Amino acid sequence: MIQIFLIFWLISSLLIIIDKQLIHLIIHLGIFSMVSAVCFFMLAAPDVAMAEAVVSVFTTIVFIVCFEKYYSLVDILVVPDKKAKFFRHLVPIGFTILLIALFFMFIPDVPASTYLKEMYISMFQQDIGGENAVTAIYLGYRVYDTLFEALMLLVSIAAIIHLSWHEKKLDIVDRTESGIGNYNIASATIRVIVPLIVMFSFYLIVNGHISAGGGFQGGALIAVLFICRYIIYHIHDMNIDRIIILEKLVFVLIAIVAIYFIFLGAGSWLSLPQGVYLMVMNLLVGIKIACGFLVMFYRFMVYERR
Amino acid sequence: MSNIGIVEIFAVIVFFISFYGLITSKNIIKSIASIGIMEIAVIMFFLGIGFFDGMKPPIGPNLENVADPLPQALVITTIIIGITVCAVNLSMLITLCRQLKAADWDIVEKKSSE
Secondary structure (H helix, E strand, O other): OHHHHHHHHHHHHHHHHHOOOHHHHHHHHHHHHHHHHHHHHHOOOHHHHHHHHHHHHHHHHHHHHHHHHHHHHOOOOOOOOOOOHHHHHHHHHHHHHHHHHHHHHHOOOOOOOOHHHHHHHHHHHHHOOOOEHHHHHHHHHOHHHHHHHHHHHHHHHHHHHHHOOOOOOOOOEOOOOOOHHHOHHHHHHHHHHHHHHHHHHHHHHHOOOOOOOOHHHHHHHHHHHHHHHHHHHOEOOOOHHHHHHHHHHHHHHHHHHHHHHHHOOHHHHOOOOOOHHHHHHHHHHHHHHHHHHHHHHHHHHHHOOO | OOOOOHHHHHHHHHHHHHHHHHHHOOEHHHHHHHHHHHHHHHHHHHHHHOOOOOOEOOEOOOOOOEOOHHHHHHHHHHHHHHHHHHHHHHHHHHHHHHHHOOOEHHHHHHHHHO
């Protein structure tokens, strides 16, 4: 069954590379993300599949804004060169095939060591708590990964703000361009969907330690909620500076909670029930991711489009 | 070669397809998209290492015959990092478009050397 989807995956990645029409890239990227999410689900990784499906929303938005800018700013030149076409493609294809052959020739012929897998699966319910091994690993055994991922998100948001800096103050409601709120079908559909999104995102965050989901997926879904609000009403009354300050505060809180519970063992001397730590961390990570994605979205959609 | 499954083979092929796109594409947007594909191929390889036929997700009270949870926990952060890297790249590209009015590698090199 998974072979069929892997072939689809291969074809969609080929389409992205081969297609000459640049604007088709958005649709091909969407297909590629969807097929890869299905493949992740079939590889027994529902957490990863959910994260990929949520994140592809942001990929699409970012690429759409970039294409809008590209076609309005760049004067596109069409330079036909048909003389060296064959040789221009022959050398890179040969080089790529050589690299694939080298990879399969020198790959080590030893099965991957799985002693960590047995240890984690047998120990995580006493050590960390919860029933989801993936959440227990990235919030417990490998909490450094999550901490530095949060720091990385903070740094890249700072980079985006620095690179697309606009001094001009914006109006709260932008009446110059009519939003999607004027179209009845789209706005009515989004109004029906929004309560479901709220419920589902909080379900994912609160139930992250006993079922598939967690802070990353739920936080990205909360950001999707605010994107829906912007698409309906065209209001951007969010104060971006305050969101950034909230993000930094939550990052400090994540570090403090992780240090107290993992390195100092606060769960045992406070005699808290197991799962409280995972729930608190999932909530904090969700707020952090939601703030980061919101700043990214507003930077691209509101500031960069003007 | 005996321990490599079909998922890993497909992941390696897609990785090198995106490598081909990265070295041959004339447009910067396509290069950035190729980097995104490359990342997803690496994620697929990691997930394929810990998976064999008939395995279940590592979630639930009885954990028998489950997939390896360690690569999954590692790649969840990678997915979030991937979108932010993509966004930083594209915002740099938009700044470049504003200044040089070009997004092709050849034209950008020509204009920036002037």
